[in-house]
Amino acid sequence: MERGDREPLVRKTSSSYRTFPDSTARRLDKEYLRSLHNKRLYLAVFAAVLGNFSFGFALVYPSPVIPALEAHPSPALRLDQHTASWFGSVFTLGAVAGGLSTMLLNDCLGRKLSIMFSALPSVLGYALLAGAQGLWMLLLGRVLTGYAGGVTSASIPVYISEISHPGVRGMLGACPQIMAVLGSLVLYALGKYLCGLVLDWRWLAVAGEVPVLAMTLLLCFMPNSPRFLLSQGKEEEALGSLCWLRGEDTDYAREYEQIKDSVRKQSRRVSCAELKDPFLYKPILIAGVMRFLQQLSGVTCILMYLQPIFKRTSVILKPEYDAALVGLVRLSAVAIAAVSMDKAGRKILLFVSAAVMLASNLTMGLYIHFVPASHNSTVANTTLLSSANLPAGPTNYITLIPLLATMFFIMGYAMGWGPITWLLMSEILPLKARGVASGLCVVVSWLTAFILTQFFLPVVNTFGLEVPFLFFAVIGVGNILFTGCCVPETKGRSLEQIEAFFRTGRRSFLR
Numbered sequence: 170m171e172r173g174d175r176e177p178l179v180r181k182t183s184s185s186y187r188t189f190p191d192s193t194a195r196r197l198d199k200e201y202l203r204s205l206h207n208k209r210l211y212l213a214v215f216a217a218v219l220g221n222f223s224f225g226f227a228l229v230y231p232s233p234v235i236p237a238l239e240a241h242p243s244p245a246l247r248l249d250q251h252t253a254s255w256f257g258s259v260f261t262l263g264a265v266a267g268g269l270s271t272m273l274l275n276d277c278l279g280r281k282l283s284i285m286f287s288a289l290p291s292v293l294g295y296a297l298l299a300g301a302q303g304l305w306m307l308l309l310g311r312v313l314t315g316y317a318g319g320v321t322s323a324s325i326p327v328y329i330s331e332i333s334h335p336g337v338r339g340m341l342g343a344c345p346q347i348m349a350v351l352g353s354l355v356l357y358a359l360g361k362y363l364c365g366l367v368l369d370w371r372w373l374a375v376a377g378e379v380p381v382l383a384m385t386l387l388l389c390f391m392p393n394s395p396r397f398l399l400s401q402g403k404e405e406e407a408l409g410s411l412c413w414l415r416g417e418d419t420d421y422a423r424e425y426e427q428i429k430d431s432v433r434k435q436s437r438r439v440s441c442a443e444l445k446d447p448f449l450y451k452p453i454l455i456a457g458v459m460r461f462l463q464q465l466s467g468v469t470c471i472l473m474y475l476q477p478i479f480k481r482t483s484v485i486l487k488p489e490y491d492a493a494l495v496g497l498v499r500l501s502a503v504a505i506a507a508v509s510m511d512k513a514g515r516k517i518l519l520f521v522s523a524a525v526m527l528a529s530n531l532t533m534g535l536y537i538h539f540v541p542a543s544h545n546s547t548v549a550n551t552t553l554l555s556s557a558n559l560p561a562g563p564t565n566y567i568t569l570i571p572l573l574a575t576m577f578f579i580m581g582y583a584m585g586w587g588p589i590t591w592l593l594m595s596e597i598l599p600l601k602a603r604g605v606a607s608g609l610c611v612v613v614s615w616l617t618a619f620i621l622t623q624f625f626l627p628v629v630n631t632f633g634l635e636v637p638f639l640f641f642a643v644i645g646v647g648n649i650l651f652t653g654c655c656v657p658e659t660k661g662r663s664l665e666q667i668e669a670f671f672r673t674g675r676r677s678f679l680r
Contacts (some may be wrong), residue, residue, distance in 0.1 A: 196370060216391050217281075217388065218348040219380045226380070227260065233356070238370070246301065256311060275323065280327050285388050292314040294317065295377045319612075322614070324607070326592065335662060343507035352380070359493070432465065456593065459651070461614070463586050463622060464618045469622060475495060502587075503583045506583065527649070531638075537571070
């Protein structure tokens, strides 16, 4: 559609636009959503979430690689317990740096170009890991891939949220988590089958380059976010982007006017004085606290030390299968969340998720406290990491309890507090602060993860394994209370309606 064809349609619809739709406007909105063509939107989302696939791949890269490096014949590459811990956790420091830089990149380059920019440190990081000749190359490779993960964590949810419409935004908002889990599963599978090759773990790094390059290539043909383009004054390009995403034969110009009106109200950059405005600080606080509570639930610690935890509790499970089983449980739970998010709503899934995690962590903590590892005295007198290398003890079916508790915890996390915190972050943050605030949320998330993973082992070895799980259970109570008191329901609402809710405080905007 040419510019001359678009402008009359835009002028025609601009006068009928209202921030709070009446019953007629709501009916038109539903008809408009039913008329949309989503194929191109799905393609753009797929291109973006390949970055999350790479993130999930890089996050669990140490799982099959650390055992290989601990037995490496070269002293320059051989890892001990201390260096192995840093090889795993330094990724989160890179992610913190990525989140900090995205506070500028999201608003300077835009969402799409920020995602594409992440390919550079990712490719360099994997190249260093593949060709590593010393410990410094391994650690620098992990930092660079972590940095790329921090950039994509802050940019991809915002990009997906801004190009999606309310009818599918919940489902598409779960795609980053789904692809991250798929990336982890592919890493586990490749780690298992590449063990017999001469270069084994190096080939895992080479394989990590593939989704990064595919993402960069596909994104070259995808549009930028219409909201970002309007914030930069590129109105014609924004209209063309929305036309491409929604279809030329749809009433996309009406949605364009709604977005344009919202952008016009907040076209200036955020100043320090404006941060006192509830319209800005309330959604930023909600998103930041959700990211903080998400990590305090213990998911990173549990996933990172899953094998030692299972060994310590003598779970009936072969170590080579536990990570894959957890990945499959996460994948199925995120898929359930993706299907039900736009039907059941965000808050109900957050409530269910927090309740399941609370019950699971409480069960795990009480089991460890009241059923000590006396049936396996060898395990009882070892540290958490050293217990991972011990042979399994006699079969005891009571150890199904920690296995099931862990599976339910992962399922609870993946169906609510995993994907929805990312989705809500991209939904509730106001446009003028979305780039900076999303980066800040990623910094909060990964800094919390780094601190937790660093303190987890000392706490376990000093006070016992039950203490962290009981702490995570207490956090579950906080998650439930915070969801009920502070989190708004955004199901079926446009980003402009969500912003209007925080601007006016009228709950009728979200009903």
